[in-house]
Amino acid sequence: MSNVDLEALRSRVDEINVEILQLINERAGVVKEIGRVKEKQGVNRYDPLRERHMLDHLKENNDGPLPQSTVEHIFKEIFKTALELQVDDQKKALLV
Amino acid sequence: MSNVDLEALRSRVDEINVEILQLINERAGVVKEIGRVKEKQGVNRYDPLRERHMLDHLKENNDGPLPQSTVEHIFKEIFKTALELQVDDQKKALLV
Numbered sequence: 001m002s003n004v005d006l007e008a009l010r011s012r013v014d015e016i017n018v019e020i021l022q023l024i025n026e027r028a029g030v031v032k033e034i035g036r037v038k039e040k041q042g043v044n045r046y047d048p049l050r051e052r053h054m055l056d057h058l059k060e061n062n063d064g065p066l067p068q069s070t071v072e073h074i075f076k077e078i079f080k081t082a083l084e085l086q087v088d089d090q091k092k093a094l095l096v
Numbered sequence: 097m098s099n100v101d102l103e104a105l106r107s108r109v110d111e112i113n114v115e116i117l118q119l120i121n122e123r124a125g126v127v128k129e130i131g132r133v134k135e136k137q138g139v140n141r142y143d144p145l146r147e148r149h150m151l152d153h154l155k156e157n158n159d160g161p162l163p164q165s166t167v168e169h170i171f172k173e174i175f176k177t178a179l180e181l182q183v184d185d186q187k188k189a190l191l192v
Contacts, residue, residue, distance in 0.1 A: 028162050070180070073177065075116075085161060
């Protein structure tokens with residue numbers, strides 16, 4: 001295999017990176033929206049049971065090569081950051 | 097906004113989760129392939145400069161709402177796990 005093939009593989013990684021980026025941003029937008037709905041309903045934003053269900057659903061859908069433990073680890077990071085964004089949003093609202 | 101809307105938003109999050117899952121698995125597969133090519137070429141697998149370029153490229157493409165620091169954090173986790181998979185792969189090859 002040549003450097004040309006290596007470059008092609010790297011280009012594919014770059015494309016996938018941007019696709020993941022768009023999806024985690026879209027996800028953060030939807031989670032913010034969920035936060036607004038829950039706030040109106042006076043419900044607590046953080047829902048560990050919902051997080052558990054999402055992780056179970058992901059593991060059922062995981063065909064690898066990433067092991068379940070890695071999938072769980074990456075998604076916990078994604079969940080956490082989306083939640084932090086909700087909190088930031090709430091702080092800004094309080095400052096207005 | 098009603099519970100029906102909340103359910104619709106949650107369904108969208110579940111869909112996005114699975115799309116992200118498929119992409120991080122596809123990414124891990126391509127990174128494994130890159131590892132094999134580099135091994136044949138006798139090149140070191142871990143390339144901090146390439147990692148830096150990927151992060152710069154992602155930041156250029158980040159339209160939010162996630163802040164750059166969060167994007168960098170999530171992708172460093174994704175990079176790390178794909179690299180760990182390469183190492184596991186190498187260990188298995190050594191055991192055969």
